[in-house]
Amino acid sequence: MKTFTKASISLLLVVLITQSCSRKKDNFINRAWHSVGTEYNILYNGEIALQQGLETVNNAYTENFWELLPIERFEANTDEVRLGNKAENSDFERAEEKATKAIQKHSMTINGKEKNPQIDEAYLLLGKARYYDQRFVPAMAAFNNILNKYPSSDKINQVKVWREKTNLRLGNPELSIKNLKRHLKQEEVEGQDLADISAVLADAYLDIKQKDTALKYLDTAAVASKINAQKARYHFIRGQLYNEFGKKDSANMAFDQIIEMHRKIPRAFYINAHLAKSNNxxxxxxxxxxxxxxxxxxxxxxxxxxxxxxxxxxxxxxxxxxxxxxxxxxxxxxxxxxxxxxxxxxxxxxxxxxxxxxxxxxxxxxxxxxxxxxxxxxxxVEKTKPYRVVAKKRKNLDDVIYYEGIARANDSIIDLVKLPKEEQVTFFNDYIKELKVQDSLAKEFEKKRADKAASRSGSSKGSGFAGLTGPGGRTVPGLPGSNSGSNSDFYFYNPTTSAYGKEEFFKLWGERKPQDNWRLSAGRKGASSEGKGGETAEEIVTQLELYDPEYYIKKLPSDKVILDSIATERNFAYYQLGLIYKEKFQEYILAKDKLENLLKNNPEERLIIPSKYNLVKIYELLGQTDEYEIAKNNLIAEHPDSRYAEILRNPNSQLAKDQNNPETVYENLYRKFEAQAYAQVISEAEENIKRFEGDGYVPKFEILKASAIGRLKGFDAYEEAVNYVALTYPNSEEGKRAQDILKDALPLMKSKEFLPEDEGNSFYVIYQFDSAQKEEIKTFKDKLSKIMERLPYKDISLSEDVYNENTTFVVVHGLTYLTSAMGFGPTLDDYTLDNEKPITKPYITASSANYAIIQRHKSLNEYINPE
Incomplete structure (x- = not known):
């Protein structure tokens, strides 16, 4: 009987379970079975996976309190919209799988209606997982599914929030605003739902740059939210916006509300609220x-x-x-x-x-x-405006460092030479005192290093681990000789102190050979001078001499030519610094100081007039009216024929603006370069280099002259001219460009070897003319152009190219095959009309690569008559 009862009950349970698993029967047991299974099994695990994914995302996200905080703590990839179904985050993928499983196995759609009340939550989980995985289009499909199929869902407010957040990510803020404002009119929304809707509206208004309206919705969100972390975020953004509007009192009230929450919120918001308030x-x-x-x-x-x-x-x-x-x-x-x-x-x-x-x-x-x-x-961050500003300032600083170094060093030498002998002795005695202190510190350091090395050596011997290494020959960590431990206090095991020590050593001693008595001058690498008869004589300096002021006094220059050269170099450095501070840094006080000191030091004639003119402009910029008038009248009176005097007399004249302006002169000369008037460019560039000597445009004229020389005289002359620019103007933009050309471009252009013609993919036909035959060249080009219009070749063109001072080429470009180039003459005959004279002038063919070599090295004869 008992067996029968148990069997009956088991059978009944099986029948009930089987019946309840059905998704087609609308009864209490079926609905309850699928609802409970969905909520407490599949969705529960899905929510856990979603939270784990969110934790990963949040851990990777860093709040940037230096800028306006985002309303949602989430960083979307705005570069691309992902459309695929493959998740990138495994936790979000698992959450999506659980949501999909719930929908597929527990959905009860009967007569067009869903009978399982958990399915809307499954779709919501599906949409959230896709949203956080940044697949916004599939996420939108999930949220729209709820709105279309479950309009009476108790999650409808949340779903609308998530849909409009997704619209924002897809770049549709106006649509988000329209939908949410309509929802607020149609429904009574309060509590956290109101906070969430207001936050999304604020985000959308920020997106369309309506910050005042965004602030209104943020106020609502901050009050309505029941989540303290959200409240802190909304209040902080409110404070930032009020600061942007210049309302510091309102901003401080927002920050105070964060501070009052203290330990209820993340500490970062608490501290940054204090700091933001302190900024006011x-x-x-x-x-x-x-x-x-x-x-x-x-x-x-x-x-x-x-x-x-x-x-x-x-x-x-x-x-x-x-x-x-x-x-x-x-x-x-x-x-x-x-x-x-x-x-x-x-x-x-x-x-x-x-x-x-x-x-x-x-x-x-x-x-x-x-x-x-x-x-x-x-x-x-590179390629941003702040980066470019600092990069430009740093680049300009190279010139400042260079010229300040020259100015200081040469000033020091000149000042020392001018001192009476007893003051020179006093100066060097003070220097020697510092030198003795440095020597004492060096000896103390060496002694400590030796003691520590001896101590370590003894320790390793006593331990029996000397030279012990691990697998692969690696030193065993923690043993003497190991540099892997971060706690070691041995000087050379610490890379920071070691690098600092090396730098200080080279500053003090220079580069020294590893030998005894390394402090002597002879210990310097390469510290030798050529004696008579080519013998090398090294200067041996004892420590006694290094401590004698006479040793240094004897090294001071006394020859007038050397002293004049030092003063000239110093004066030019002062002039350059004046221009740099004025033009590049707008540091007018520093510029004024340099130029005024320059004029006191008896500068060369070429620097006087531009220095006076720049001082006039600096006085004007500083609003120093009296100094401006005095300096202006002085320049006009003492240098009446200069272009600067003309500019000051009549600043609105065309002459002042254009004809005498180095920028305009350069632009006009560059147009002549483009027109291949290379000889004229070289001649006028030389004139303007003398005319504008001391001006910042001089290196530009020099590099333009070098380019014209290269086009007219070839590679060797170009290399020499570029090298001159690199050596003469090393800190100008043009000088640095010349250095780059010497280093990178010229080695690639140096080869004179012609390439096999049959390897080319573009060929030229070249006609030679005497450059003086201007009319003949023009007539020939007109005639050839008319015939070329009838030729069956695509993309062919004609140019007039200067070869050298005496020869000009008329060149046909764009022939694809060598045979086409070689047979160009007969082809012209075929397309010459009966009433036209045929072109019988001889021509040369060359591949585009070989033509470049011919022009670069002026090697036409070598090409025509190879050995």
């Missing part, structure tokens, strides 16, 4: 002591340690605003050090390095400033 402090009206105490409290709070890099940066900016530069520099460096160990925030790195670079630039320590600008650029 008015140093003129506010209590500076209280403000500094406020910043110090942020610095000393142990909970704020992960954000010390930003706190140090804010303190540094405050001290800088109060002209406490040395203290601000300390904090900028502390910010850099903290950032390296904490957050590696590239924006913060760039701001710190840029500020320090500007500080050193203002102190005229250009080499150090350049190093900071280099570090700034490595932490900036």
């Amino acid at each position: 402090f008015d140093a003129e009206t506010g209590n500076k002591l209280e403000f500094l105490e406020y910043l110090t409290e942020l610095e000393e709070n142990r909970e704020n340690r992960p954000f010390l890099d930003k706190i140090y940066h804010r303190i540094a900016r405050y001290h800088q605003s109060q002209s406490r530069d040395s203290l601000s520099e300390v904090y900028y460096n502390k910010s850099i050090a903290s950032n390296k160990t904490l957050n590696n925030d590239k924006v913060l790195f760039a701001r710190n390095y840029l500020t320090l670079g500007d500080m050193y630039f203002d102190r005229t320590e250009y080499k150090t400033a350049g190093a900071y600008y280099d570090s700034t650029l490595t932490n900036m």
